[in-house]
Amino acid sequence: MEPAPPILHVENLRTQFPTETGLVKAVDGASFSVSRGKTVCVVGESGCGKSVTGRSILQIVDRPGQVVGGRILWRPNDAHEPTDLAALDPRGDEIRRIRGNEIAMVFQEPMTSLSPVHTIGSQIVEAIRLHTDLDADAARARTIEVLEHVGLPRPADRFGAYTFQLSGGMRQRAMIAMALACDPRLLIADEPTTALDVTTQAQILRLLARLQAEMEMSVLFVTHDMGVVAQIADEVVVMYLGTVVETGPTEQIFAEPRHPYTRALLDAIPRVGQRRRGRRLATIRGSVPGPHSRPTGCPFHPRCDYARPGTCDTREPATVALGARRHVRCVLAEEEVAVG
Ligand SMILES: Nc1ncnc2c1ncn2[C@@H]1O[C@H](COP(=O)(O)OP(=O)(O)O)[C@@H](O)[C@H]1O
Numbered sequence: 001m002e003p004a005p006p007i008l009h010v011e012n013l014r015t016q017f018p019t020e021t022g023l024v025k026a027v028d029g030a031s032f033s034v035s036r037g038k039t040v041c042v043v044g045e046s047g048c049g050k051s052v053t054g055r056s057i058l059q060i061v062d063r064p065g066q067v068v069g070g071r072i073l074w075r076p077n078d079a080h081e082p083t084d085l086a087a088l089d090p091r092g093d094e095i096r097r098i099r100g101n102e103i104a105m106v107f108q109e110p111m112t113s114l115s116p117v118h119t120i121g122s123q124i125v126e127a128i129r130l131h132t133d134l135d136a137d138a139a140r141a142r143t144i145e146v147l148e149h150v151g152l153p154r155p156a157d158r159f160g161a162y163t164f165q166l167s168g169g170m171r172q173r174a175m176i177a178m179a180l181a182c183d184p185r186l187l188i189a190d191e192p193t194t195a196l197d198v199t200t201q202a203q204i205l206r207l208l209a210r211l212q213a214e215m216e217m218s219v220l221f222v223t224h225d226m227g228v229v230a231q232i233a234d235e236v237v238v239m240y241l242g243t244v245v246e247t248g249p250t251e252q253i254f255a256e257p258r259h260p261y262t263r264a265l266l267d268a269i270p271r272v273g274q275r276r277r278g279r280r281l282a283t284i285r286g287s288v289p290g291p292h293s294r295p296t297g298c299p300f301h302p303r304c305d306y307a308r309p310g311t312c313d314t315r316e317p318a319t320v321a322l323g324a325r326r327h328v329r330c331v332l333a334e335e336e337v338a339v340g
Pocket residue numbers: 017019024025026044045046047048049050051052053062065290291
């Protein structure tokens with residue numbers, strides 16, 4: 001049987017920001033897909049283009065940045081032809097209908113989505129009424145239902161709460177409730193637990209996993225933390241400087257990482273007890289170059305322990321398919337495949 005087409009297929013996405021100091025190629029030819037009902041984690045250090053990728057899908061890139069190339073094929077329903085989100089006018093009706101309705105997004109900082117001057121309940125009611133034809137009473141009932149669904153205690157009382165009356169974890173639950181109010185088919189979550197303490201982070205990750213399964217929703221989860229990836233991802237997309245360097249099922253990525261950058265990210269996961277024994281956490285040599293000093297050839301080569309002068313610094317590697325859902329963009333993988 002043919003596998004079902006992915007709900008989201010991003011192909012050769014390019015998103016750029018013209019700035020006074022030059023063009024920033026924030027996403028530079030990224031390709032990956034999200035299967036129906038699965039959680040895909042986009043992982044990489046800060047500045048690698050993860051957030052811009054998420055925002056490109058919804059066409060909410062900060063101006064004057066814009067999607068300049070590639071396709072974002074959105075297929076909420078198997079029976080219909082996909083819509084290319086990259087081709088839609090960012091201010092047009094079609095993307096507005098999709099945004100917050102078919103595809104919702106939550107951010108690291110709840111206050112980017114929630115207003116401090118309106119109650120939690122009234123904001124969720126407004127979001128519901130924007131996208132459905134529920135009347136005020138039905139929207140209110142639905143709001144209390146979603147607040148309960150995300151684990152807010154005494155949801156009917158919390159309906160009238162303001163954000164400043166909630167803890168960080170409760171605010172994050174309220175933002176997730178708002179995102180889920182219209183039953184989206186895809187949730188894009190951009191570092192939603194990064195600002196939280198470890199215990200609250202674990203609770204929110206469990207909540208998202210539960211909601212994803214119950215609602216048969218797909219999740220694109222952006223994080224810099226391989227520890228988080230291990231807990232929630234079905235598949236992994238590793239990004240470095242606007243390109244996808246490796247993709248694959250989570251077990252394979254953890255058991256057999258093929259890109260030196262993926263290996264370095266995995267080596268940097270803190271292990272239980274490591275601190276106590278006084279051992280230092282492995283860190284990746286060097287740092288992510290700024291947007292205006294993009295290396296030639298493979299963008300990772302200046303930090304790579306396996307880089308070969310004359311090859312890796314001069315030529316961009318091709319993306320090699322190692323399996324149906326497994327890709328690596330590295331000269332070493334190219335050679336292995338060629339040798340067979
Ligand atoms: N509004 C903007 N204007 C100019 N450059 C931007 C803007 N937003 C992001 N960038 C640049 O795009 C690149 C990718 O950023 P981002 O997607 O936020 O990275 P990540 O989420 O992986 O930390 C960075 O070099 C960043 O400086």
